[in-house]
Amino acid sequence: MSEKTEPEVATSASLRAMIQRWVELESPSSDYATLLAMADLIAEDVLALGLQVEYIGLANGAPPLLHVHNRADSDERPGILILSHYDTVHPVGTLEDNPVRVEGDRLYGPGIYDMKAGICLALTGLAQAQADQGTRLPVDLLISPDEEIGSHLTRAIMEDFARRSRYVLVCEPARANGGRCVTARKGTGFINVKTRGRPAHAGIQHEKGRNAIQDMAHHILALQAMTDYDRGITVNVGTIQGGTTSNVVPEHCQIRADFRIPDPEAVDELRAQVTALKAVVPDVTLDVQFELNRPPMPRTEKTEALLQRCQEFARRAGFELQEAPMTGGASDANFTAALGVPTLDGLGADGDGAHTLHEHILLSTLDVRQQFWRLTLAELE
Numbered sequence: 001m002s003e004k005t006e007p008e009v010a011t012s013a014s015l016r017a018m019i020q021r022w023v024e025l026e027s028p029s030s031d032y033a034t035l036l037a038m039a040d041l042i043a044e045d046v047l048a049l050g051l052q053v054e055y056i057g058l059a060n061g062a063p064p065l066l067h068v069h070n071r072a073d074s075d076e077r078p079g080i081l082i083l084s085h086y087d088t089v090h091p092v093g094t095l096e097d098n099p100v101r102v103e104g105d106r107l108y109g110p111g112i113y114d115m116k117a118g119i120c121l122a123l124t125g126l127a128q129a130q131a132d133q134g135t136r137l138p139v140d141l142l143i144s145p146d147e148e149i150g151s152h153l154t155r156a157i158m159e160d161f162a163r164r165s166r167y168v169l170v171c172e173p174a175r176a177n178g179g180r181c182v183t184a185r186k187g188t189g190f191i192n193v194k195t196r197g198r199p200a201h202a203g204i205q206h207e208k209g210r211n212a213i214q215d216m217a218h219h220i221l222a223l224q225a226m227t228d229y230d231r232g233i234t235v236n237v238g239t240i241q242g243g244t245t246s247n248v249v250p251e252h253c254q255i256r257a258d259f260r261i262p263d264p265e266a267v268d269e270l271r272a273q274v275t276a277l278k279a280v281v282p283d284v285t286l287d288v289q290f291e292l293n294r295p296p297m298p299r300t301e302k303t304e305a306l307l308q309r310c311q312e313f314a315r316r317a318g319f320e321l322q323e324a325p326m327t328g329g330a331s332d333a334n335f336t337a338a339l340g341v342p343t344l345d346g347l348g349a350d351g352d353g354a355h356t357l358h359e360h361i362l363l364s365t366l367d368v369r370q371q372f373w374r375l376t377l378a379e380l381e
């Protein structure tokens with residue numbers, strides 16, 4: 001339970017109320033109006049905690065990137081950068097059938113585990129550290145509106161902050177069954193392939209047609225075969241469109257595939273294989289796009305050193321911080337780790353069910369995890 005020494009700014013009850021308030025304001029990545037309302041709610045709570053917040057405007061009229069910090073005006077030292085996001089994958093209305101509710105130790109709600117509770121932990125931990133003795137390093141906490149859809153609007157800003165930071169800590173959910181943190185993530189990206197053939201009447205001039213779907217069938221099998229489970233490489237052809245009706249030789253076909261990749265060498269290899277695809281059916285033309293969205297986040301010696309420090313803080317806070325094996329899910333940690341800044345992820349809430357309707361956090365872990373953030377932010381240097 002909560003310790004007697006905790007300052008008034010964030011007791012267990014107020015932390016839980018804050019999490020509930022945030023989850024009850026639904027904020028899917030695509031809904032700018034609700035995201036803006038969410039940004040305002042966060043800013044209000046940040047100010048009430050005695051911290052400073054700045055709205056960083058983004059392109060396309062998107063809701064802001066929030067920058068919470070405890071810096072004095074003249075303080076430009078490299079500090080601790082915390083990354084988080086206030087968008088969720090759940091559409092507005094999810095709460096109607098899935099309200100915030102408690103079952104035993106579990107607090108359920110859309111977006112609670114990924115990652116509104118995680119942001120609340122870091123924020124209140126920072127407020128406590130600040131109200132106490134302050135932090136040894138300045139702390140910058142970024143809360144973004146577009147992580148779940150690829151961070152296209154915020155990536156460059158996060159990278160700019162990261163280059164000026166000593167460490168990056170990320171509030172993505174702790175891994176289920178033990179609350180483990182994440183030191184390595186695969187890279188992710190997309191492959192788009194379009195084939196163009198020649199249309200013809202399937203009954204009268206079958207031989208004159210050039211079948212775009214037939215050609216694509218070869219590429220689908222080739223792409224799927226690039227999967228190598230032993231090396232942690234996966235390629236998944238996920239969507240296909242083509243043809244108009246069964247009695248026409250189809251002129252067009254297109255597919256979209258997702259890939260996951262463990263290291264930069266594997267990215268180069270896969271790119272070479274994919275861009276070497278050639279049309280098989282005569283006269284068909286092929287258009288191939290290979291897009292790396294998030295680069296791999298490798299585990300480095302600097303990551304290891306940061307992990308060891310954080311494990312000490314966790315022990316003092318009252319839990320063992322274990323390390324999860326490399327995960328196939330990417331996050332903004334991929335961007336900062338690829339820049340060589342020591343990055344530790346999965347430090348958010350403990351629970352399970354990210355991106356599902358049974359998403360929940362474990363209430364009994366909130367206090368120790370808040371204490372972890374408080375100690376880490378206060379003492380890491």
Ligand SMILES: [Zn+2]
Nearest residue numbers: 114115147172
């Ligand atoms: Zn997330």
